[in-house]
Amino acid sequence: MDLENQRRVKEFAEQVGPENLVVIIGAGEAGASALAAETVTAGDPTYAGPLTGVSLGLKVYHVCEDEMKAEFDEAIYEDQVSMMEMVIDLDEIVEQMESIRSQFTKY
Template identity: 70%
Template sequence: MDLENQKRVKDLTEEYGPENVVVLLGAAEGEASGIAAETVTAGDPTYAGPLTGVSLGLVVYHVCEDEVKEEFDPDVYDEQVSMMEMVLDIDEIAEEMQAIREEYTKY
């Protein structure tokens, strides 16, 4: 994850409290989703950014996962995202996200 974005995630989590923060991702692939999710839960796996060694344990979903999708206004989702379901490998992404959440999410 971009170093500046890591810094913002860290600062905002401190400001609002980790239990109140949810991260939503839009990554193009399973692996990239997994790395981003790991960054905001266990810490930056690339050892490059401000979240290196910082385990925030945040709740994190990919925008195309069913759990969050059913909370969106269906019209908004249809207009903004739905076409990408034909493009992205949603199953692979969901699998990666699920694994990271089970292991590292604390809230």
């Protein structure tokens, strides 16, 4: 994840408390989704950014996961995101996200 984004995630986790923070990812690929999810839970796996060695354990979802869709306004999701369900490999993304959450999410 971009170094500046890592810095902001870390700042907000400190500011509002990690239990009050949810990260929503919009990556088009399972690999990139997992990388971002790992960064905000276990720490930066690339050892480059401010989250290196920092295990925030944040709640993290992909925007197309059912848990998220259940809470979004249907019409807004339809307008803003739905088309991408035909583009991305959602099953693979869900699998990766669930795996990261079960291992590293603390809240």
